[in-house]
Amino acid sequence: MSSSLKIEDRFYKINRICLKFLGIWPYQNSTKWTRVQTTIIRCMYLSGIFIQLGVFITHECNLDILVDVLSFTFPAIFILLMYSIFYYNIDTFKELFESIYHDWKIFNTKAELAIINDYANTVKLFTQFFSTFTCIAMIVTTMIHVIPITLDMILPLNESREQGTHLMVEYFIDPSKYHILIVSHLTLYICLGAIGVMAIALTFLSFGFHSCALLKLTNYHVKIMMDQTVLQTPSPRKEQVIYERIVFAIAVHRRALQFCKQFVLSLETWFFVITIIGVLSLSINIFRMLKAITVYNSAIDVFIPCVLVFVHFCFMFFGNQIGQNITDHTTDIFNTIYQLPWYTANLNIQKLLLFLLLKGSKTFYVTLDGLIKVSYECFTTLTTSSISYFTVIYSFQ
Numbered sequence: 001m002s003s004s005l006k007i008e009d010r011f012y013k014i015n016r017i018c019l020k021f022l023g024i025w026p027y028q029n030s031t032k033w034t035r036v037q038t039t040i041i042r043c044m045y046l047s048g049i050f051i052q053l054g055v056f057i058t059h060e061c062n063l064d065i066l067v068d069v070l071s072f073t074f075p076a077i078f079i080l081l082m083y084s085i086f087y088y089n090i091d092t093f094k095e096l097f098e099s100i101y102h103d104w105k106i107f108n109t110k111a112e113l114a115i116i117n118d119y120a121n122t123v124k125l126f127t128q129f130f131s132t133f134t135c136i137a138m139i140v141t142t143m144i145h146v147i148p149i150t151l152d153m154i155l156p157l158n159e160s161r162e163q164g165t166h167l168m169v170e171y172f173i174d175p176s177k178y179h180i181l182i183v184s185h186l187t188l189y190i191c192l193g194a195i196g197v198m199a200i201a202l203t204f205l206s207f208g209f210h211s212c213a214l215l216k217l218t219n220y221h222v223k224i225m226m227d228q229t230v231l232q233t234p235s236p237r238k239e240q241v242i243y244e245r246i247v248f249a250i251a252v253h254r255r256a257l258q259f260c261k262q263f264v265l266s267l268e269t270w271f272f273v274i275t276i277i278g279v280l281s282l283s284i285n286i287f288r289m290l291k292a293i294t295v296y297n298s299a300i301d302v303f304i305p306c307v308l309v310f311v312h313f314c315f316m317f318f319g320n321q322i323g324q325n326i327t328d329h330t331t332d333i334f335n336t337i338y339q340l341p342w343y344t345a346n347l348n349i350q351k352l353l354l355f356l357l358l359k360g361s362k363t364f365y366v367t368l369d370g371l372i373k374v375s376y377e378c379f380t381t382l383t384t385s386s387i388s389y390f391t392v393i394y395s396f397q
Contacts, residue, residue, distance in 0.1 A: 007104055011120045012206065014127050018199030022192075024086050026094030038087060041192060045080040048189050049073060063396060071288040074281030075308060079193045081274055082200045089266040093203070099259055100210050112217060119213035123206045130198055130314075137307050138194040142187050144300050201315065207263045208322030214256030215329035221249035222336045231344055242349055250356075253333065260326060264366060271368040279382055282312040283389035290394075316382050323366040323374025330364040 008016055019025040023037035052073040059065055086093065107116060224230075225245045230238060267274075289305035334357070342353045365373040372378050 007101060007120075011124050012203075014131050015199055015203050015206065018195050019086075019203065022083070022196055022199065024083070024090055026090055026097055041196075042080070042083065042087075044189055044192055045076065045083060045196075048076040048193070049080065052076060067284060067288055067291070067393070070280075070284045071305065071308070074277055074284060076193070078274070078277050078281060079197055081270060081277065083196050085267065085270050086200050086203075092262065092266045093207075096207055096259065096263060099255075099262075100206075103210070103214065103255075107217060111220060115216050115220060116213050119209045119216070123202075123209045126205060127202050130202060134194050134198045138190055141304060141307070142190050144303065197311075201318075204263075205318060205322065207259075208326070211256055211260040211263070212322070212325050212329050214252060214259060215326065215333065218249055218253040218256060219329065219333050219336050221245060221252055222333055222340070225249060226340050226342075226345065231341070235346075239346055239349065242345060246349075246352060246356075260366065264368060268369050271372075275372070275382070278312065278315065279386050280389065282309065282316075282383075282386040283393060285309050285312065286386065286390045287393045312386075313383075316379050320374055320376060320379035320382075323378070324376050326366050327364055327375060334361065 016025055020028055022041055023034050028034060052069050055065060055069050104113075104116065107113065226242060230241050230245070233241060285305050285308045289302070289309050292302045292305050337353060337356050340353065342350050345353070365375065367373050372381075
């Protein structure tokens with residue numbers, strides 16, 4: 001386990017800290033406190049949804065209020081879904097982490113470790129960037145909402161202060177009577193939501209990049225399958241070495257696809273709902289951003305929808321980019337096999353290489369629910385759908 005801790009500290013330290021804070025780190029002991037912790041966090045996520053929807057109890061529904069409410073409600077539902085995915089599949093994700101730690105042990109040559117390190121360092125850079133971005137966005141968003149409420153309590157004015165982004169809780173609860181309740185709930189909800197989405201999304205990104213690393217390792221072993229050192233080896237030792245390398249390359253490729261399949265299966269049950277929520281949420285927030293830019297004069301009102309739209313595009317793009325990268329890596333393996341000097345091998349090896357070529361001739365795609373291929377094409381489709389729904393909403397204005 002010491003080697004696992006070293007890998008965690010090098011590449012997954014931020015993930016571990018955030019997931020422990022949320023009570024869903026796979027190696028965290030399941031105690032009474034952990035169960036209480038996860039229950040409180042889920043209740044907080046649910047309260048964010050109920051408070052938003054509570055507006056419709058006290059106010060008559062119109063397009064402005066509907067857009068304001070749903071622009072926060074859909075992201076709140078998305079946060080709850082992301083947390084639920086990890087919470088209910090925690091054993092699966094523990095197995096995925098175990099597979100990663102095991103791979104660091106079995107691939108121990110300099111070239112193999114360089115490939116795994118390269119992808120792990122890429123994930124680390126993504127984690128550092130998005131952690132910094134999340135912290136800044138979280139602090140700014142909290143200040144935008146909390147400072148006016150706090151000033152109303154410390155230095156009250158005869159007129160209401162600009163709250164920014166039309167805080168939904170103000171429609172449902174009178175801020176003048178419940179300052180502490182609003183400030184504490186809002187601050188905690190923003191922090192939990194931002195930390196939860198960031199940590200879980202980056203963990204998913206880590207699994208995706210590790211799948212790519214395994215496919216890259218497969219490509220590496222295919223390349224050295226018939227390199228010059230092997231071709232210069234006298235027979236029958238040459239044929240034996242080639243057979244051994246083919247078997248190992250196939251084993252690595254199989255391990256990569258199994259890892260990818262195990263990860264995808266944990267998302268399939270939720271994917272349809274997440275896709276619908278994500279597309280609708282992006283449409284609503286694009287409309288809100290446009291309204292903020294064209295109608296509101298305050299930079300505060302523009303900041304929140306811009307951040308939300310940016311986060312939506314990041315989720316859609318990087319999620320589909322991982323699927324596209326897996327497809328591209330699989331295609332590279334086929335191209336590498338095709339370029340091997342197969343004509344120098346004996347007939348049995350040529351037949352085996354032909355079998356691998358036939359097996360790799362069909363493009364591999366990561367599919368969810370058997371409906372959507374995770375790729376750049378899928379990103380384009382989702383973005384187009386969001387813009388189409390935005391156009392429909394805009395036509396009702």
